Amino acid sequence: MTTDQTPEQKSAEARAEKITFGIFAGIVLALVLGYLALGLTGVGLVAVATVPVIYVLLVLMAGGKG
Numbered sequence: 001m002t003t004d005q006t007p008e009q010k011s012a013e014a015r016a017e018k019i020t021f022g023i024f025a026g027i028v029l030a031l032v033l034g035y036l037a038l039g040l041t042g043v044g045l046v047a048v049a050t051v052p053v054i055y056v057l058l059v060l061m062a063g064g065k066g
Contacts, residue, residue: 023057 005013027050034042 027046030046030050031043034046036042038045
């Protein structure tokens with residue numbers, strides 16, 4: 001069963017989708033740059049640095065604010 005969305009809801013959903021893709025692109029870009037700069041050590045440092053960011057995003061999504 002589908003529900004019709006208002007233009008405001010469609011706009012908010014599109015904005016949230018753009019933000020999500022932007023975050024994913026930023027993480028991938030950071031991984032590539034980390035690899036180019038420091039090799040596997042750089043990838044490890046980026047992975048460690050993104051753990052709190054992804055944790056906060058999950059908490060926001062679970063709370064209905066994201």
